Amino acid sequence: MPSATTHDVTVLLIEDEAEIRRFLRTTLPPYGYRLYEATSGGDGLAQASARNPDIILLDLGLPDMNGTTVIEKIRAWSTLPIIVLSARDQEQVKVQAFDLGADDYVTKPFGVEELLARMRAALRHANRPMGDAVEPVCTFGDLSVDLGRRQVFVSGTEVHLTPIEYKLLTTLVRYAGKVVTHRQLLKDVWGPLHIEEGHYVRVYMRQLRNKIEADPAQPRHLVTELGVGYRLRTE
């Protein structure tokens, strides 16, 4: 159902595939999004600065430049949310896109519901500056995290986490709904000197899942984003 809260949100779509532009042209406006279209990186950059949209949807493979270059140039002057539209075989570029400041991604072909959920999450983050971005108690289904008291509950029962596990979880809570890259987790949880130690994340994520997931092999909360990082699921 179209949502009243998304009225007048302006979206700049930078995408050279006519089919995807046509799809979004028909699906987004009924939800209250006003869509602007650019078919090249150059046009996208020009429109981004001219229109200052609320959110950008960006294809990574553009005719005149890589989408990553577009992200780099936009991040030089703006923190507006950027959602990457990526092909399935673009793992490496996708990670690069996150390191340059992309907010999230959807993999083609994507459904409109998935895209709308990503857009809502990205816009929510954009509207609330870091620091007061989260409520003192955050609840995600049977998982509840009390940031004030530093307590974690699963189905009402307190779960005891080590300091690293707790930091890992609260980092994902801070970016709830969004992908957090391995690199970002290493930086936020272990510090900038450890950003090459990818195995830290895997080891602690396994421990954390064992403590908070009903079935750690089929995680409902801490979802793996293959080749990119992890996401705390909110919907």
Ligand code: CA
């Ligand atoms: Ca393309």
